Amino acid sequence: MEAIYGFMESILPFSFMHYDFMKNALLAVLLLTPIFGMIGTMVVDHKLAFFSDALGHSALTGIAIGVLLGISEPVVAMTLFAIVFAILLNSIRRSRVSSSDTVISVFSSTAVALGLVLLSSGGGFSKYSSYLIGDILTIRPAEIGILAVVLVLTLIFWVTCFNKLLQISVNSTLAASRGVPVKAMELIFILVIAVIVTISIRWVGILIINSLLILPAAASRNVARNMRQYHLLSVLFSMAAGVAGLVVSYYYGSAAGPTIVLVSAVFFFATFFLKRLVRN
Amino acid sequence: MKKKCSALLALLLAACLLLSGCTDPHESGKDARLKVVTSFYPVYIAALNLVDGVPGVDLQNLTQPTTGCLHDYQLTPEDMIAMEGADVLVVNGAGMESFLTKVLESYPSVGLITASDGIALIEEEHDHGHEGHDHAAEAHSHEEEGNPHVWVSISNYMQYVQNIADGLSNADPDHRAVYQINAQKYLAKLTELKTKMHGALDSLPNRGIVTFHEAFGYFAEEFDLQVEAVIEREPGTDPTVQELIETVDKIEESGCRALFAEPQYEARLAETISAETGAKVYTLDPCVSGEYDKDAYLKAMEENLKQLVEALSE
Numbered sequence: 001m002e003a004i005y006g007f008m009e010s011i012l013p014f015s016f017m018h019y020d021f022m023k024n025a026l027l028a029v030l031l032l033t034p035i036f037g038m039i040g041t042m043v044v045d046h047k048l049a050f051f052s053d054a055l056g057h058s059a060l061t062g063i064a065i066g067v068l069l070g071i072s073e074p075v076v077a078m079t080l081f082a083i084v085f086a087i088l089l090n091s092i093r094r095s096r097v098s099s100s101d102t103v104i105s106v107f108s109s110t111a112v113a114l115g116l117v118l119l120s121s122g123g124g125f126s127k128y129s130s131y132l133i134g135d136i137l138t139i140r141p142a143e144i145g146i147l148a149v150v151l152v153l154t155l156i157f158w159v160t161c162f163n164k165l166l167q168i169s170v171n172s173t174l175a176a177s178r179g180v181p182v183k184a185m186e187l188i189f190i191l192v193i194a195v196i197v198t199i200s201i202r203w204v205g206i207l208i209i210n211s212l213l214i215l216p217a218a219a220s221r222n223v224a225r226n227m228r229q230y231h232l233l234s235v236l237f238s239m240a241a242g243v244a245g246l247v248v249s250y251y252y253g254s255a256a257g258p259t260i261v262l263v264s265a266v267f268f269f270a271t272f273f274l275k276r277l278v279r280n
Numbered sequence: 281m282k283k284k285c286s287a288l289l290a291l292l293l294a295a296c297l298l299l300s301g302c303t304d305p306h307e308s309g310k311d312a313r314l315k316v317v318t319s320f321y322p323v324y325i326a327a328l329n330l331v332d333g334v335p336g337v338d339l340q341n342l343t344q345p346t347t348g349c350l351h352d353y354q355l356t357p358e359d360m361i362a363m364e365g366a367d368v369l370v371v372n373g374a375g376m377e378s379f380l381t382k383v384l385e386s387y388p389s390v391g392l393i394t395a396s397d398g399i400a401l402i403e404e405e406h407d408h409g410h411e412g413h414d415h416a417a418e419a420h421s422h423e424e425e426g427n428p429h430v431w432v433s434i435s436n437y438m439q440y441v442q443n444i445a446d447g448l449s450n451a452d453p454d455h456r457a458v459y460q461i462n463a464q465k466y467l468a469k470l471t472e473l474k475t476k477m478h479g480a481l482d483s484l485p486n487r488g489i490v491t492f493h494e495a496f497g498y499f500a501e502e503f504d505l506q507v508e509a510v511i512e513r514e515p516g517t518d519p520t521v522q523e524l525i526e527t528v529d530k531i532e533e534s535g536c537r538a539l540f541a542e543p544q545y546e547a548r549l550a551e552t553i554s555a556e557t558g559a560k561v562y563t564l565d566p567c568v569s570g571e572y573d574k575d576a577y578l579k580a581m582e583e584n585l586k587q588l589v590e591a592l593s594e
Contacts, residue, residue, distance in 0.1 A: 253522040
């Protein structure tokens with residue numbers, strides 16, 4: 001860790017790099033944002049934006065269960081809950097008893113309400129408010145290590161599954177006829193989203209995690225001309241917004257997560273108008 | 281369709297019946313002579329010592345023993361039920377129970393005992409890191425009332441206990457003698473604790489501490505400690521990057537080696553600052569949560585003493 005800190009200080013001679021927690025936060029952002037950029041494109045292609053939002057919200061119940069069971073680091077409880085939640089949600093979504101967005105909304109609001117009820121039962125919800133907007137400044141080196149592992153796993157997933165998922169998103173019947181295991185692939189993909197969302201929620205926050213997933217991909221979609229550009233730009237937008245947001249939050253004294261989202265939103269609108277300009 | 285509807289109605293009715301049959305956690309002392317309600321944990325512990333042996337007193341705590349400080353507290357219906365039929369309400373005062381003002385309007389007949397009466401409050405110096413422009417607005421907020429954590433200093437807590445004992449004596453004059461004897465007994469224990477803590481702390485070489493929220497102002501005053509920095513300026517709100525940096529800089533300037541987390545809050549922030557400055561993390565308990573045990577305050581202070589001796593003698 002010391003070596004990385006030393007390297008960062010030598011290439012980034014800014015005042016904020018003087019503090020270890022800023023270095024940690026920057027490292028975390030550099031690991032988190034490419035994950036979001038990569039997965040985000042696929043979430044957007046599969047029209048799962050609302051689904052991932054619900055997953056983020058379900059984390060509140062996961063936290064509550066973790067707290068109730070007395071697990072000081074509720075990540076384990078949260079991940080288990082998110083996986084169960086995702087599988088359940090996915091199966092109901094597939095059974096088409098009512099329209100997909102209604103089902104997702106029902107699940108999402110139930111999870112939020114349950115989480116709030118459990119966490120506020122002692123009267124003090126304010127203790128957990130950091131889960132709502134995240135606190136990337138308190139990330140520890142060991143947790144940065146976990147993020148690095150997640151990034152590598154996401155890369156492996158992306159390399160091995162991207163083509164199949166792309167086929168499904170274009171035309172799932174055609175994909176099935178070509179021997180792509182549609183249901184299994186979708187399930188794996190949903191579980192990957194669930195795990196990524198839960199692991200990063202502590203740093204990013206329940207209220208904004210979905211924006212980080214969707215906005216860079218959406219911005220990239222505005223301007224990308226092919227699949228390769230789409231993914232590359234999404235990762236780039238995501239990383240640029242992450243670093244810029246962190247630096248702005250340092251000078252402006254705002255919370256880091258929401259600031260990153262705002263920068264991503266600026267990217268989205270800029271690319272949106274750029275696209276319209278080019279078209280006209 | 282009609283059948284379905286009536287089945288549903290029956291189900292709803294059954295549910296209502298079932299729920300209303302649930303035992304009410306606050307009904308235990310229905311036939312008590314005097315119902316005393318305390319606002320939160322430290323007040324409850326003080327009152328618990330005072331009502332000992334007084335017949336027919338039903339002592340209840342409004343909030344949960346795990347709630348901690350009442351910053352940003354929101355009343356639950358359960359709390360309101362505890363208020364029902366109360367004869368006396370014992371509060372900390374000094375702005376701690378700001379949520380109660382409205383509630384008290386609906387219970388005009390309740391006798392109010394303010395435990396912090398007559399204790400000189402520390403005015404909060406609020407240096408929030410931004411200059412000038414918004415200070416005027418902040419001066420009018422709750423901080424104007426001073427630091428509410430008076431009970432964390434033992435001397436103030438003794439005054440606190442005496443105030444509650446006097447209040448209870450007035451509300452229940454027939455048992456004045458018992459309340460006062462209980463108070464004397466408890467105060468004797470507190471005096472002993474205070475002497476012991478002074479004996480152990482006064483000679484320690486380091487005097488600087490960093491606390492998690494502003495709970496230890498009075499405590500520091502009593503034992504001549506210097507609160508170099510407070511990690512969380514607004515209770516329950518994470519500090520911004522700028523505030524965190526100010527705290528780190530202050531710790532490095534003052535050479536303070538001891539950070540104190542509080543058991544009621546996560547230690548993450550303290551750990552982050554510890555990693556930054558090399559100062560070690562200890563725990564100080566402002567006695568705002570725990571078991572309903574008569575000696576909870578004494579025990580918490582003994583533990584604080586141990587932690588302080590360890591932290592400050594290095």
